[in-house]
Amino acid sequence: MRIVIAEDSVLLRAGLTRLLVDAGEEVVATVGDADELLRVVQRHEPDLAIVDVRMPPTHTDDGLRAALEIRRLLPSTSILVLSQYVEERYAVELLSVDSAGLGYLLKDRVADVKDFLADVRRVGSGGTALDPEVVSQMFARSRRQTTIDRLTPREREVLALMAEGRSNQAIGSALVVSDGAVEKHVSNIFTKLDLLPAYGDNRRVLAVLHWLDS
Amino acid sequence: MVSFSAIVALASTAASLVVVFPLAIALGWVLFLTSRGIGRLERARARAFLGLDIADPVQPLGEGSWWSHWKARFTDSARWREMAHGVLLLPLGVLTFTAMVVAWCGSIALVALPFYAGSLPGGEARFGLFEIRPGAGALTAMVVGLVGLGVVAPWATVLLARLDTAELRWLLAPRPESDLEQRVRQVETSRVAAVDSAEFERRRIERDLHDGAQQRLVALAVTLGEATERLADDPEAGRELVAHSHEEAKAALKEIRDLVRGIHPVILEDRGLDAALSGLMARSPVPVTLDVALADRLPAVVESTAYFVVSEALTNVARHAGATQAWVSVARLQNRLIVEIRDNGQGGADPERGTGLSGLRDRVTAVGGWMHVASPTGGPTTLTVEVPCGS
Numbered sequence: 001m002r003i004v005i006a007e008d009s010v011l012l013r014a015g016l017t018r019l020l021v022d023a024g025e026e027v028v029a030t031v032g033d034a035d036e037l038l039r040v041v042q043r044h045e046p047d048l049a050i051v052d053v054r055m056p057p058t059h060t061d062d063g064l065r066a067a068l069e070i071r072r073l074l075p076s077t078s079i080l081v082l083s084q085y086v087e088e089r090y091a092v093e094l095l096s097v098d099s100a101g102l103g104y105l106l107k108d109r110v111a112d113v114k115d116f117l118a119d120v121r122r123v124g125s126g127g128t129a130l131d132p133e134v135v136s137q138m139f140a141r142s143r144r145q146t147t148i149d150r151l152t153p154r155e156r157e158v159l160a161l162m163a164e165g166r167s168n169q170a171i172g173s174a175l176v177v178s179d180g181a182v183e184k185h186v187s188n189i190f191t192k193l194d195l196l197p198a199y200g201d202n203r204r205v206l207a208v209l210h211w212l213d214s
Numbered sequence: 215m216v217s218f219s220a221i222v223a224l225a226s227t228a229a230s231l232v233v234v235f236p237l238a239i240a241l242g243w244v245l246f247l248t249s250r251g252i253g254r255l256e257r258a259r260a261r262a263f264l265g266l267d268i269a270d271p272v273q274p275l276g277e278g279s280w281w282s283h284w285k286a287r288f289t290d291s292a293r294w295r296e297m298a299h300g301v302l303l304l305p306l307g308v309l310t311f312t313a314m315v316v317a318w319c320g321s322i323a324l325v326a327l328p329f330y331a332g333s334l335p336g337g338e339a340r341f342g343l344f345e346i347r348p349g350a351g352a353l354t355a356m357v358v359g360l361v362g363l364g365v366v367a368p369w370a371t372v373l374l375a376r377l378d379t380a381e382l383r384w385l386l387a388p389r390p391e392s393d394l395e396q397r398v399r400q401v402e403t404s405r406v407a408a409v410d411s412a413e414f415e416r417r418r419i420e421r422d423l424h425d426g427a428q429q430r431l432v433a434l435a436v437t438l439g440e441a442t443e444r445l446a447d448d449p450e451a452g453r454e455l456v457a458h459s460h461e462e463a464k465a466a467l468k469e470i471r472d473l474v475r476g477i478h479p480v481i482l483e484d485r486g487l488d489a490a491l492s493g494l495m496a497r498s499p500v501p502v503t504l505d506v507a508l509a510d511r512l513p514a515v516v517e518s519t520a521y522f523v524v525s526e527a528l529t530n531v532a533r534h535a536g537a538t539q540a541w542v543s544v545a546r547l548q549n550r551l552i553v554e555i556r557d558n559g560q561g562g563a564d565p566e567r568g569t570g571l572s573g574l575r576d577r578v579t580a581v582g583g584w585m586h587v588a589s590p591t592g593g594p595t596t597l598t599v600e601v602p603c604g605s
Contacts, residue, residue, distance in 0.1 A: 089493070111463065111464055
């Protein structure tokens with residue numbers, strides 16, 4: 001996979017590059033600010049851009065705005081947004097276009113190398129990766145608390161993992177249950193939430209997030 | 215001879231004055247106290263009869279010895295003006311009374327003149343220089359009386375009431391320059407509060423870093439050191455120690471993240487109060503219902519104060535209130551931002567004792583706002599904060 005990294009901390013940039021290269025990915029360019037990112041992405045047209053939210057020039061949400069711009073210019077480039085803090089509002093802005101090939105994770109998650117690489121590959125191949133903290137913020141803020149309360153604890157866990165963008169198989173291995181059991185939970189959840197079953201992990205993420213947000 | 219008489223004269227005068235001096239002090243005290251009472255009564259009268267709400271410009275005495283109180287009384291110009299009003303009350307009262315009696319009773323007497331002029335001794339009435347006989351003269355006087363009753367007397371009444379009002383305002387109300395002094399004092403108070411609150415915050419950050427992330431990093435360094443030792447002879451134990459260090463490092467990261475977020479979250483700057491409070495609410499262990507009614511962004515200092523207030527209040531709710539639900543509402547009322555945090559906990563929060571609440575108060579005072587805590591034992595607790603936010 002061809003990857004561009006935009007991160008203004010030199011240490012983290014080097015760490016990310018090493019980690020990805022060791023895992024067999026190709027890092028085609030690394031940049032330290034949002035303007036440079038837009039130029040480099042247009043030149044290389046990578047499969048994935050890993051973008052830090054807070055970057056020069058203004059050190060506010062430059063990376064986020066660049067990410068949205070890339071989505072508009074090059075829809076085929078996946079984007080993984082990394083941040084010191086995750087905020088539901090940013091996630092909603094990022095997801096407002098489409099959840100395909102989109103990730104939004106805390107920087108801390110890089111420390112769990114195996115999970116992080118799995119997230120990178122999922123997003124790079126058109127999947128979704130939402131940080132558990134964003135998902136829990138959405139759960140807390142959702143106006144549908146009474147319906148959420150109707151789910152069993154296990155179903156709530158499955159719902160959260162679905163919202164993070166995981167496949168049934170990944171959910172099964174995370175919760176140490178069989179694929180069949182996961183499928184049963186998923187169909188129960190869709191029935192209880194009064195949602196039509198959505199096929200494909202991305203459409204499922206959008207369906208769940210939309211339900212939580214409405 | 216000269217020296218003798220000079221010394222004896224001066225000494226005896228001084229001796230007699232020594233007796234008088236404490237008396238003068240005591241009398242002065244009574245004088246100020248009396249005029250204070252009159253001033254208060256007069257303000258109450260203005261409020262009750264004239265609908266005039268006159269603020270009291272007299273400075274409260276506060277803590278101190280009787281002598282410092284005496285000096286404070288002596289140097290407060292508002293007290294002297296109050297006294298002047300007390301003195302002016304009599305002449306003004308006499309003037310008002312006379313004018314009213316002359317205007318109203320004189321007019322009535324003139325109007326009624328035709329009916330009784332004939333029965334007066336000498337068959338004529340005397341009004342000063344005028345001698346009025348019954349007939350045409352009395353009828354003219356009646357017309358004059360009617361004009362007096364319909365126009366002059368009511369106008370004189372209004373005029374005198376205005377004069378009274380103006381005098382009250384002039385002597386009893388705060389002077390513009392003392393308004394300025396008051397403002398300066400307020401600024402002074404809020405400056406002290408700002409320094410206090412910054413100091414309090416710095417100490418809190420120091421304590422949080424020391425108790426949290428710093429301890430974790432120490433433990434991390436120790437564990438990694440141990441792992442380095444063990445890796446050569448017992449790789450399995452070494453690996454376990456490294457894995458443990460990994461967890462410690464992640465926990466330290468999380469603590470620092472939470473700490474920084476509590477000070478000033480980035481999203482507050484980027485997206486404003488509503489978005490930042492949503493994040494706060496989602497992380498609160500006690501369920502929170504949030505109601506933010508803001509059309510526009512507010513000045514940065516107002517947003518960060520409001521955020522800090524809600525953040526601290528929710529922390530308090532989670533730690534001390536024993537509540538199962540909290541409500542946060544934020545609304546703008548003209549040029550003030552009102553923030554209210556309510557919970558259904560056990561109450562008993564006291565800003566005089568808890569350092570958290572007094573820190574909050576300092577922070578709010580520092581930006582010219584105020585804070586009110588209602589927390590009866592048994593609950594519920596309501597914290598209300600008002601912050602000016604320009605126009």
